Amino acid sequence: MQLGAVDYLVFPFDEQEILESIHRTIISLNQVSLLKTKTKDRVSSNNDMVYSMIDYIHSHFSEQITLG
Numbered sequence: 001m002q003l004g005a006v007d008y009l010v011f012p013f014d015e016q017e018i019l020e021s022i023h024r025t026i027i028s029l030n031q032v033s034l035l036k037t038k039t040k041d042r043v044s045s046n047n048d049m050v051y052s053m054i055d056y057i058h059s060h061f062s063e064q065i066t067l068g
Contacts, residue, residue, distance in 0.1 A: 006028045007021040057065065 006025045009017060009021060
């Protein structure tokens with residue numbers, strides 16, 4: 001389980017168990033993929049905000065810049 005196993009099967013294999021295990025694995029992989037996509041979007045949004053602030057500072061460096 002520490003290596004990322006979603007499920008385990010024991011011999012003799014039952015076809016229904018195999019299908020359910022595959023289904024659980026697909027759901028798990030989809031959730032991980034969705035989480036990575038959301039995290040990537042959040043990081044991208046944060047990067048855009050940082051670049052915007054840097055541009056503002058460069059454009060207004062000769063003025064007094066405040067947080068308010």
